[in-house]
Amino acid sequence: MSEPLILTQVRGEAALKVGVITLHRPKQLNALNDALMDQLGAALLAFDADESIGCMVITGSEKAFAAGADISAMAKWTYMEVYKSDFITRNWETLKRVRKPVIAAVSGFALGGGCELAMMCDIIIAAETAKFGQPEIKLGIIPGAGGTQRLPRAVGKAKAMDLSLTGRMMDAAEAERAGLVSRVVPADKLLDEAFAAADAICSYSLPSLIAAKECVNRAYEAPLNEGLLFERRAFHALFATEDQKEGMEAFLAKRPAAFKHR
Ligand code: CO8
Numbered sequence: 001m002s003e004p005l006i007l008t009q010v011r012g013e014a015a016l017k018v019g020v021i022t023l024h025r026p027k028q029l030n031a032l033n034d035a036l037m038d039q040l041g042a043a044l045l046a047f048d049a050d051e052s053i054g055c056m057v058i059t060g061s062e063k064a065f066a067a068g069a070d071i072s073a074m075a076k077w078t079y080m081e082v083y084k085s086d087f088i089t090r091n092w093e094t095l096k097r098v099r100k101p102v103i104a105a106v107s108g109f110a111l112g113g114g115c116e117l118a119m120m121c122d123i124i125i126a127a128e129t130a131k132f133g134q135p136e137i138k139l140g141i142i143p144g145a146g147g148t149q150r151l152p153r154a155v156g157k158a159k160a161m162d163l164s165l166t167g168r169m170m171d172a173a174e175a176e177r178a179g180l181v182s183r184v185v186p187a188d189k190l191l192d193e194a195f196a197a198a199d200a201i202c203s204y205s206l207p208s209l210i211a212a213k214e215c216v217n218r219a220y221e222a223p224l225n226e227g228l229l230f231e232r233r234a235f236h237a238l239f240a241t242e243d244q245k246e247g248m249e250a251f252l253a254k255r256p257a258a259f260k261h262r
Helices: 034-049 079-085 113-120 135-139 147-155 157-166 172-178 187-202 206-221 224-238 242-252
Strands: 006-011 017-023 053-059 064-066 102-106 109-111 123-127 131-133 183-185
Touching: 006 034, 017 034, 017 187, 034 053, 053 187, 053 206, 064 102, 064 113, 102 113, 102 187, 109 113, 113 131, 113 147, 123 172, 123 187, 131 172, 135 157, 147 157, 147 172, 172 183, 183 187, 206 224, 206 242
Parallel strands: 017 053, 053 102, 064 109, 102 123, 109 131, 123 183
Antiparallel strands: 006 017
16 A cells, blocks of 8 residues: 555544545655645545535645645656646646535645645635745746636736746735635634634535535636526525525524535
């Protein structure tokens, strides 16, 4: 069996379980390689398929969420090797196939592929120590897993250009101001905050969570009218679920909703 490069854990009880994945190459600051991304992808798909799990959290160490793709692995690669092996597409974007919500809990460095990985998650919660950047330019390359596309959508062209062309890092406060992260919390509270958010998410109806995630993602991929139509159809469809009846009846009866499809 290959060396474990991630640690997995299931938190919670009954249908309110959270799948937690910790990137675990501490000596290399969680530098991402094919083996790690294979393990990460397999864990994500397994949690996504597990009916008892409602949400996932990906985290790293205190010092690094992930310091990027593994430079020592890439240093000698030739164009033909990268091209023929379809580096990145073949196993680096499995996260896109995950339907349940995924939270990135980021402490320390989230650079290059590490920043791109965080941006593929649905919510980024950052410790005050977090540092984000796309420093690939310093290595004579550019971001390759969506950095030049997702970063401008998250923070706008000006800051995305700045980060991509200068290779500088931005701290958690700047990342929050720019809209890359949804909250900044003290470092020692990072996992508590991420788990509290995950627990709240798990308590809702899964079909509505999936629909909300699909619709927000659509806002990045489709023109406004297409997105609005997509949202309206998803909204209408949720009236076919038992959980819509339960959610509204529970509100009117002033009791907590007991969703069936969690
Ligand atoms: N790859 C391999 N090893 C790394 C990486 C990396 N990206 N980052 C750090 N390490 C290793 C260091 O070589 C060092 O190893 P050793 O102890 O054996 O010398 C160890 O981790 C600790 O690192 P430092 O001593 O450098 O620690 P510092 O605290 O001084 O600095 C930094 C931390 C600032 C994070 C620094 O290590 C750094 O700049 N790292 C490189 C960051 C970088 O350039 N990232 C981009 C990589 S390219 C990329 O991500 C392309 C993405 C392509 C697609 C990805 C798909 C998801």
